[in-house]
Amino acid sequence: MIGITQERQVMKHPATVRRVALSFLLAFLLMLLPWSGPWLLLRPDFMALLLVYWTVREPMLMGGWIAFGLGIFADVADSSTLGIHALGYSIIYFLAMYSRTRALSFHASKQMLHILPILFVSQLVTALAALALKFPPPGWLWWFQSPFTALFWMILPALLEHQPARDDHHRVS
Numbered sequence: 001m002i003g004i005t006q007e008r009q010v011m012k013h014p015a016t017v018r019r020v021a022l023s024f025l026l027a028f029l030l031m032l033l034p035w036s037g038p039w040l041l042l043r044p045d046f047m048a049l050l051l052v053y054w055t056v057r058e059p060m061l062m063g064g065w066i067a068f069g070l071g072i073f074a075d076v077a078d079s080s081t082l083g084i085h086a087l088g089y090s091i092i093y094f095l096a097m098y099s100r101t102r103a104l105s106f107h108a109s110k111q112m113l114h115i116l117p118i119l120f121v122s123q124l125v126t127a128l129a130a131l132a133l134k135f136p137p138p139g140w141l142w143w144f145q146s147p148f149t150a151l152f153w154m155i156l157p158a159l160l161e162h163q164p165a166r167d168d169h170h171r172v173s
Contacts, residue, residue: 015058015160023050023160024070031077041141044149047074047085048092048122052115053156055096056103067093084129088122095121112153119146 027046035043047070055062071086078085095118096103103114123146127138 015054015061017061019160020054020058020061023054028073028077031074038141041139042144042148044152045074045119045145046149046152048089048119049115049149049152049156051089051092052096052118053153053160055093056100056111059097059100062093064090064093081130081133081135084126087129088126091125092118092122108154108157112150115153116146116150119149122146 024047027050030046031043051062051067051070055067067089068086071084071089072082074080074085074089075082099114099118103111106114123143127142131137
């Protein structure tokens with residue numbers, strides 16, 4: 001329709017440190033699920049997705065050291081070479097901070113198109129680092145992990161920005 005603009009997605013209340021920490025804990029637990037077969041290769045990187053999300057939405061709560069630390073946790077959880085995810089997550093943090101104002105100016109479906117290259121660059125650097133360490137190249141199915149992760153961007157605001165109804169009638173002025 002002409003004349004109707006889409007409303008920008010803006011959190012009505014800033015996120016608390018507790019909410020951010022609990023969301024990362026849930027993502028870490030999802031990472032620990034026993035994924036197997038092709039689903040292991042297609043498993044969304046929930047930690048990376050939340051890192052992008054909270055870096056874009058609440059940059060004052062995130063930092064490069066937090067991204068690096070989350071990467072170390074991801075390395076331990078995946079039993080991968082220590083530092084591979086940390087490198088990827090640090091790149092995600094930098095690129096998310098670089099493109100945050102641009103991404104916030106779009107609706108979630110268009111934001112997803114800005115998030116996908118961030119996830120893909122991180123995945124590419126991770127693959128190159130693994131190749132430099134003489135690991136075998138990943139299979140073709142592994143490259144679908146970034147688009148599959150980016151699809152979850154559409155439901156993430158609905159899950160994380162849900163604010164419980166506040167009863168302002170009982171508030172004392």
